[in-house]
Amino acid sequence: MTKKTDLRILRTIQSIRKAFYELIPEKGYEAITVQDIADRAMINRNTFYLHYQNKPDLLDTCMNELLSELKEAVVLCPISMSPFSLSLLETVMQTVLEQISLNMTFYRSMLIEENRIYPFQAKMENIIKDKLMEGWKPAQENSVLAISKELLIEYLGSAFMGIVIWWVKNDKPLPADEVSSQFSRIVAYGHLRTAGIAVEEEN
Template sequence: MNGKTDLRVLRTRQSIRMAFYELIEEKGYEAITIQDIADRAMINRNTFYLHHQNKPDLLDTCMDELLSELKNAVVLCPFNMSPFHISTLETVMQTVLEHISRNTTFYYAMLIEENRIYQFRAKMENIIKDKLNEGWILAQGNSPLALSKELLLEYLVSSFMGIVMWWIKNDLPLPAGEAASQFSRIVAYGHLKAAGIAVGE
């Protein structure tokens, strides 16, 4: 009795995931049946149930697996202080976009397609939120704010994800660095100034 897992188990699990990814791209999550997965993975339908409770359970496992890669990349982003947030946001955004550009089809299926998985967006948002929150604590200490911290954080994450989704939906129309820089400029200075429009007080 060793720590190793039976080779058959590893093989089966991998087949299931590959099949699942392919099918998501082909027909969307909702339309997939367990039988579809079994057929594609070339296993018995029963075997599926030896590894996953049901379809949502499989989805969860897969999302976590893929997002842990994103999370690792984001966690490594340095916090550049003074004024920390602007460059940090830019770095994190660029990191995320670059990661996505390496897995476009999957992210497209999860975030953009008709049959997209909204939980996936929620999980991504949490990764971003954790990172920003961490930076916030580091840089901010506990000086009072003119507005709700929760509101501010929600604002940052929402706009962040909005740009990310826009970027994917439009087929990566700008270089990752350029999109990241436009985003951080808007967030830091306001949309009018960032757009080059004079702001009357």
């Protein structure tokens, strides 16, 4: 009997979240009401309140759980032991895209167009930046980068998120491993050279 009860609770929670994810792109987060969610999930308002205090509680719970799963997956990527590892960047990108594929509806709701949830995007980008900074060691003890390390991480994090949003918005136009490989090549060789465009050097 306990197992049946647990399954019913799980299905109700899944229905609430599915309804919530579907409504965000349709109405925008601010316009959604608890009644909207209850109607879409085919439950009553009292059932909603058995599981969540209010709409912000539902949003926070969804974001925290998905970001926690993403972080756990990213943490498992090998640590870079060089000033910067392109293989790490490629591995992290592929890991993130594969994790997104498991919850595409949620990520589309959080990241795309005017209905995106900016705190989620910022927290996701911070997970990526933290991983890229992890294990960073200069090639030599007193070596100095030609540019600011913080600026480089900011650039890579922003570019990384731009690729992720493009991939989600366009419904995975390329396989995750191909996107990851191309992104690492762009970082390594620059966008013009990677695209096969000759670069004229100034005298």
